[in-house]
Amino acid sequence: MAGMDWLIAEGLAEKGRIAVMGGSYGGYMSLLLSGRHPEYFCGTIDIFGISDLISYVDAAPETVKPHLFRLVGNPDQQREKLVSESPITYVDEMAGPVLIIHGQNDTRVLPEESERIVKRLRDRGIPVQYILLEDEGHSLSKHDNEVMVYQEIKHFLDTLL
Numbered sequence: 001m002a003g004m005d006w007l008i009a010e011g012l013a014e015k016g017r018i019a020v021m022g023g024s025y026g027g028y029m030s031l032l033l034s035g036r037h038p039e040y041f042c043g044t045i046d047i048f049g050i051s052d053l054i055s056y057v058d059a060a061p062e063t064v065k066p067h068l069f070r071l072v073g074n075p076d077q078q079r080e081k082l083v084s085e086s087p088i089t090y091v092d093e094m095a096g097p098v099l100i101i102h103g104q105n106d107t108r109v110l111p112e113e114s115e116r117i118v119k120r121l122r123d124r125g126i127p128v129q130y131i132l133l134e135d136e137g138h139s140l141s142k143h144d145n146e147v148m149v150y151q152e153i154k155h156f157l158d159t160l161l
Helices: 002-009 025-036 053-059 065-071 079-084 087-093 111-123 143-160
Strands: 018-023 041-047 098-103 128-133
Touching: 018 025, 018 143, 025 041, 025 087, 041 143, 053 065, 053 079, 053 111, 087 111, 098 111, 098 143, 111 128, 128 143
Parallel strands: 018 041, 041 098, 098 128
Antiparallel strands: none
């Protein structure tokens, strides 16, 4: 936030005309920023991001959970923290439009993360474009998909700015 405030103060950005974009953790942060500080953003792009920390940890393999408990938190012991740090908590504050991209075969962040937030945003009437890549996991590994996704991102941004 301090960085955006500095850009705005320097005349390099305009509050309310900033687009936020990120992949994986960056997608999570993009969604979280969009919900916590919607007055800054004119659009949000989430690529493979987490929307709900509780369901993210719950869906992880048992062998990975101890690491996630240290990194993210334990849903049984830190539920309030995980709720307050989950983008889905702030859906009612988010403004649109939103572009969400996810891989059908993503085993790190299940597609249900994106599908859940897409549904909640659509229920609120927020414009959402959802791209589910049926032959990708937690990255863009295929050239044709990468080209298509970046074309969609460019088109999305062109409609905003």
